[in-house]
Amino acid sequence: MVLPLEEDSVEELLLEEIFLLEWEIADHDRRYYGEADPAISDGDYDALRRRLDSLLAQHPHLAGEREPRKVGDDRREKFQKRRHLLPMRSLSNTYNAEELEQFIHRVERAAGREVDFVLEPKIDGAALTLVFRDGELIYALTRGNGEEGDDVTANVLTIKNLPMKISAVSGGMLEVRGEVYVGREDFLRINGEREADGFGPFANARNLAAGSLKLLSSSAAASRCLRFIAYEMGFGDGSFSSHTEVLDALRLWNFPTNEGRIARGFSAIWEHIGRLGTSRRDYPFDTDGIVLKVNDRKLREKLGSQAAAPRWAIAYKFSPERAETVLEDIRLQVGRTGVVTPVAELSPVHLAGSTVRHATLHNADEIMRKDLRIGDTVVLEKAGEIIPAVVAVRKEKRPMGAVVYVYPGNCPACSTPLVRIGGEVAHRCLNPDCPPQIHRRIAHFASRGAMDINSLGPQRIEQLLQFGLIRHFSDIFRLDGERLANLPRMGEKSAQKLLDSIAPAKRRPLWRLLHGLGIPHVGAETAKLLVKKWPSMNSFMSLGEEELLACEGIGAIVAASIFNFFQDDDNRRLIGELASLGLRLEEIPETTTAESSHFSGKKFAISGSFKEFAREELIRSIEARGGTVRSAVSVKIDALIVGDGPGSKLPEAERLGIPIIGVDVLLRWFSAEGPWE
Numbered sequence: 001m002v003l004p005l006e007e008d009s010v011e012e013l014l015l016e017e018i019f020l021l022e023w024e025i026a027d028h029d030r031r032y033y034g035e036a037d038p039a040i041s042d043g044d045y046d047a048l049r050r051r052l053d054s055l056l057a058q059h060p061h062l063a064g065e066r067e068p069r070k071v072g073d074d075r076r077e078k079f080q081k082r083r084h085l086l087p088m089r090s091l092s093n094t095y096n097a098e099e100l101e102q103f104i105h106r107v108e109r110a111a112g113r114e115v116d117f118v119l120e121p122k123i124d125g126a127a128l129t130l131v132f133r134d135g136e137l138i139y140a141l142t143r144g145n146g147e148e149g150d151d152v153t154a155n156v157l158t159i160k161n162l163p164m165k166i167s168a169v170s171g172g173m174l175e176v177r178g179e180v181y182v183g184r185e186d187f188l189r190i191n192g193e194r195e196a197d198g199f200g201p202f203a204n205a206r207n208l209a210a211g212s213l214k215l216l217s218s219s220a221a222a223s224r225c226l227r228f229i230a231y232e233m234g235f236g237d238g239s240f241s242s243h244t245e246v247l248d249a250l251r252l253w254n255f256p257t258n259e260g261r262i263a264r265g266f267s268a269i270w271e272h273i274g275r276l277g278t279s280r281r282d283y284p285f286d287t288d289g290i291v292l293k294v295n296d297r298k299l300r301e302k303l304g305s306q307a308a309a310p311r312w313a314i315a316y317k318f319s320p321e322r323a324e325t326v327l328e329d330i331r332l333q334v335g336r337t338g339v340v341t342p343v344a345e346l347s348p349v350h351l352a353g354s355t356v357r358h359a360t361l362h363n364a365d366e367i368m369r370k371d372l373r374i375g376d377t378v379v380l381e382k383a384g385e386i387i388p389a390v391v392a393v394r395k396e397k398r399p400m401g402a403v404v405y406v407y408p409g410n411c412p413a414c415s416t417p418l419v420r421i422g423g424e425v426a427h428r429c430l431n432p433d434c435p436p437q438i439h440r441r442i443a444h445f446a447s448r449g450a451m452d453i454n455s456l457g458p459q460r461i462e463q464l465l466q467f468g469l470i471r472h473f474s475d476i477f478r479l480d481g482e483r484l485a486n487l488p489r490m491g492e493k494s495a496q497k498l499l500d501s502i503a504p505a506k507r508r509p510l511w512r513l514l515h516g517l518g519i520p521h522v523g524a525e526t527a528k529l530l531v532k533k534w535p536s537m538n539s540f541m542s543l544g545e546e547e548l549l550a551c552e553g554i555g556a557i558v559a560a561s562i563f564n565f566f567q568d569d570d571n572r573r574l575i576g577e578l579a580s581l582g583l584r585l586e587e588i589p590e591t592t593t594a595e596s597s598h599f600s601g602k603k604f605a606i607s608g609s610f611k612e613f614a615r616e617e618l619i620r621s622i623e624a625r626g627g628t629v630r631s632a633v634s635v636k637i638d639a640l641i642v643g644d645g646p647g648s649k650l651p652e653a654e655r656l657g658i659p660i661i662g663v664d665v666l667l668r669w670f671s672a673e674g675p676w677e
């Protein structure tokens with residue numbers, strides 16, 4: 001028989017639960033805000049908070065004298081602290097339509113009328129305040145504890161889409177608030193590079209943005225491609241009577257903003273949320289919900305704020321999409337730098353609009369931490385909306401005999417013993433002749449972000465490797481048309497097409513070649529920095545670590561990596577081979593390419609195709625000379641460039657009397673003005 005508990009014991013159990021919840025939440029806050037490395041999903045975190053809130057609401061006497069709940073604290077020791085001019089609050093949130101409706105009714109009751117709400121996407125990044133004095137940016141702060149934040153100005157200055165000066169404000173201070181984020185494509189690229197370098201990947205774009213703001217080297221921060229979207233003003237917004245006016249002013253000052261849609265009444269709002277729930281996948285950044293804000297600033301004042309969040313706004317959060325499936329196997333994948341990544345082979349399952357068959361498990365520690373066994377039922381979540389991640393194991397569903405995964409000691413491709421270097425989380429295969437490494441190095445070299453050889457996709461590379469036509473990327477430039485044409489599924493035409501797409505790669509800008517070499521820690525941004533300072537391969541091949549370190553934007557790890565790469569005899573030999581094969585190892589000074597009388601400031605349209613170059617190449621070359629290319633013919637176009645088989649643009653240009661340029665003229669212009677790009 002179960003005896004009813006004494007009232008005192010119930011209280012004690014409740015108190016204990018409250019204590020444990022607070023303790024757990026504080027720990028997650030520390031990981032989320034302080035270290036940008038949350039251990040649980042947002043949904044699970046919010047469930048903890050909701051449980052705590054409801055316990056305290058039901059038993060207010062247990063709340064005692066405790067401090068009112070504060071927003072998470074992201075402050076770190078090494079940053080200078082500054083006070084916000086106005087407190088920087090967070091948002092209350094809900095996952096639930098009913099709670100959303102209650103919120104709307106509460107606001108309407110307080111207003112005594114229907115209320116206009118502005119609906120904005122909730123960007124999943126890190127909050128930032130920019131402080132302007134007399135229209136000039138003077139510093140930038142993270143939220144910190146809401147009262148004071150960390151001064152991250154140096155890193156914020158690397159954000160490209162940020163106005164440093166704003167026109168309208170004179171004689172006063174102004175706080176512009178918004179979100180710093182990393183776009184999805186940049187997130188994927190940066191994580192790919194990180195994994196190739198042997199570091200653990202970022203769980204999602206938000207952690208990457210938050211972590212990057214707290215980097216001590218602003219050049220490292222620059223390589224993270226941070227962006228900003230403004231959505232509120234703090235101090236200095238007194239003259240505006242509505243939120244839409246604030247958004248208009250921010251736009252006028254050239255801040256990127258999101259569209260704010262006005263809606264009133266629950267059903268209109270709900271309908272709009274449904275629409276945004278679908279279109280959010282088209283945004284170039286992650287969103288995790290919709291923010292509803294009262295438009296009327298007077299009503300905002302009347303509603304006021306609680307300790308952590310205002311009463312005039314709420315975030316309706318999308319539940320992360322989840323699915324359960326079975327872990328069939330774990331396969332090891334070898335990257336171009338030898339880093340070995342375990343990949344989960346899953347029973348196919350539908351998740352957020354696509355069928356998922358694989359998910360990365362990142363490294364051996366991750367498999368141990370989750371205690372993953374082959375045959376387990378696992379929970380998948382789309383982290384950052386795009387990449388499926390295994391977030392939990394349903395241990396209660398574990399079948400008898402589920403197999404513990406033993407991390408292999410040898411490379412699955414070439415059997416070389418795997419090693420862990422220094423503090424790296426990743427295992428590596430150190431055999432440079434390991435086949436998948438060779439394949440991936442070549443694929444990286446030819447990729448769009450590096451040498452941009454578009455006919456050299458993964459299957460083509462595999463074929464060339466298989467038939468022994470290439471072993472290293474220098475061999476790409478030795479390919480012979482006859483041998484190529486004799487390959488299965490090739491033929492003369494494809495062989496010629498491949499050679500045509502390889503030839504212009506010899507004259508790519510030097511940073512592309514440097515990036516393509518695959519030097520650990522040298523991505524496109526670092527390569528550009530190096531080339532800017534030392535515009536020839538010879539000049540930085542002989543640099544010492546000290547000299548490299550003196551370059552703004554190059555840290556100790558990168559300097560050591562570059563130095564070691566060029567110390568290696570094989571690598572030096574490779575550079576020599578590339579030079580003898582006719583690759584451009586010098587950067588052409590910018591003045592000869594950037595300014596050009598034929599192209600600079602001119603607008604072009606293109607029709608037809610060209611034997612001499614790929615269309616993208618033509619566009620890039622025009623842009624490098626200061627011209628722009630438009631997709632349609634109109635009176636605004638300065639000339640139409642015509643190749644083989646032009647379409648309807650040609651008669652349209654003739655009708656409008658727009659000059660028409662053939663390939664001969666184009667080539668003459670290019671050769672008069674220096675090489676491509």
Ligand code: IVH
Pocket residue numbers: 088089090091120121122123124125126127128178179231232291309310313315
């Ligand atoms: S308004 C006092 N608008 O979400 C209200 N916040 O989870 C200030 N966020 O702290 C915030 N998109 O970092 C606002 N359109 C948006 C937002 C947004 C993302 C972030 C912001 C906030 C957090 C709350």
